[in-house]
Amino acid sequence: MYLCDIHSHTKISHDSQAELSDTAQAAIAAGLREFCVTDHHDLLNFDGSPAGPFDWPATKEQYRAVKREVGDKLILRLGIELGSAPYNPDMARAVLAQGGEELDFVLGSLHNWIGMEGDRDLYFSDFHDNMELARRAVESTLAHTWTLVTQCPDCYDSLAHIVYPLRYIHRDGVELSIADYEERVRAIFTEVAKTDHAMEVNVCRGEDLDSWPPLLAWFKECGGKLVTVGADAHRAEDVAKGIPQALEMIKAAGFDCVTTYERRKPVLHKL
Numbered sequence: 001m002y003l004c005d006i007h008s009h010t011k012i013s014h015d016s017q018a019e020l021s022d023t024a025q026a027a028i029a030a031g032l033r034e035f036c037v038t039d040h041h042d043l044l045n046f047d048g049s050p051a052g053p054f055d056w057p058a059t060k061e062q063y064r065a066v067k068r069e070v071g072d073k074l075i076l077r078l079g080i081e082l083g084s085a086p087y088n089p090d091m092a093r094a095v096l097a098q099g100g101e102e103l104d105f106v107l108g109s110l111h112n113w114i115g116m117e118g119d120r121d122l123y124f125s126d127f128h129d130n131m132e133l134a135r136r137a138v139e140s141t142l143a144h145t146w147t148l149v150t151q152c153p154d155c156y157d158s159l160a161h162i163v164y165p166l167r168y169i170h171r172d173g174v175e176l177s178i179a180d181y182e183e184r185v186r187a188i189f190t191e192v193a194k195t196d197h198a199m200e201v202n203v204c205r206g207e208d209l210d211s212w213p214p215l216l217a218w219f220k221e222c223g224g225k226l227v228t229v230g231a232d233a234h235r236a237e238d239v240a241k242g243i244p245q246a247l248e249m250i251k252a253a254g255f256d257c258v259t260t261y262e263r264r265k266p267v268l269h270k271l
């Protein structure tokens with residue numbers, strides 16, 4: 001089993017205090033072969049305001065220092081979790097261009113409402129007893145995901161956590177399943193597969209293992225071949241949490257390989 005975790009955050013992200021030296025050491029301690037730091041850059045902030053520039057200088061400085069520190073004990077990659085690319089594709093492309101040759105991997109995310117609910121992160125929405133809002137959140141996310149995969153395929157390598165709205169919908173006790181949206185999700189997966197992109201199994205620090213088996217089955221049926229895994233750790237202690245189980249699930253779904261990225265090119269590793 002090729003142990004890898006290619007979704008993680010550090011203090012460069014607005015919602016993490018972690019040092020990359022600590023998360024990388026945690027990756028080594030967990031037995032990972034490969035680890036990727038993917039700090040957030042959302043074109044829309046948490047509160048819906050447009051974002052300023054991404055701090056590439058600090059990101060690259062931290063990455064280079066820790067890469068030297070870990071040596072050959074860990075394959076350390078530089079990634080980014082780019083949110084809301086459809087909000088401003090030209091700006092998304094400019095941010096990625098600044099990543100230059102060192103940029104290995106781009107996770108494409110949608111955390112925010114776009115054009116409604118104040119453009120805020122879905123985290124801030126109150127879904128309690130509000131099925132109508134919950135449905136709008138899923139529909140809005142899927143609509144923007146469709147735009148991402150059809151209009152901005154250069155703005156992502158792996159489609160991050162397609163179940164993101166459900167994290168908060170379920171948090172607030174509303175029973176809604178991605179199965180209600182199977183046709184739309186399959187259309188997205190078909191496009192992801194056709195354009196040789198990947199789908200991410202995001203186990204959310206080991207807290208979300210159950211969402212993925214049906215999604216992996218759909219992705220495979222839609223022609224998907226590339227699957228990435230991420231624990232989405234924001235603290236060193238969460239690195240690699242749920243990754244062995246994720247790799248087992250991918251294997252059980254009939255995939256032979258897990259995918260990592262180097263200089264934005266997929267590298268397949270036998271499971």
Ligand SMILES: [Zn+2]
Binds near residue numbers: 081111160161
């Ligand atoms: Zn995310």
Ligand SMILES: [Zn+2]
Binds near residue numbers: 009
């Ligand atoms: Zn993340």
